[in-house]
Amino acid sequence: MYKVKVYITLRESVLDPQGKAVKQSLNSMNFPEVEDVRIGKYMELMIAPTDKSVEETVKEMCHRLLANPVIEDYTYEIEESVTK
Template identity: 45%
Template sequence: MYRAKVYVTYKDSILDPQAEAVKTALHQLNFSELQQLTCGKYFELVLATSKEKAAATVEQMCQKLLANVNMESYRYELEAC
């Protein structure tokens, strides 16, 4: 079995309104040293298969549902569990 940790964020060219709102709020709380903030999604999946099949399955899941590939980028890590 393998655990996949999937991280999804907006591409650099896409405005992230949630991140901008959080950044503004943090500046209002006097965290003026904050220059950039990114918000995203995190998924943890456990797959009962080989490492190669798990990687292929996670890739398909990201392409089809977990990430909007037009606006978001993703990366994942696989570890045995």
């Protein structure tokens, strides 16, 4: 069994209104030192081993469903996990 951590972030050039709202909330809650916030998604997938490489599978899943390649970037980490 593999544990895969996927991080999906908006591309640098894409505006992040949600992050901006969070930044403003933090500023008004007495955290003026917060200068920028960008919000993305984090996913943990448990994947059973198959004939295909996990890496290929993860890339294909990110590309086809998990991320929107037009406005988002993704990175991932694959860990082998012994127990389910």
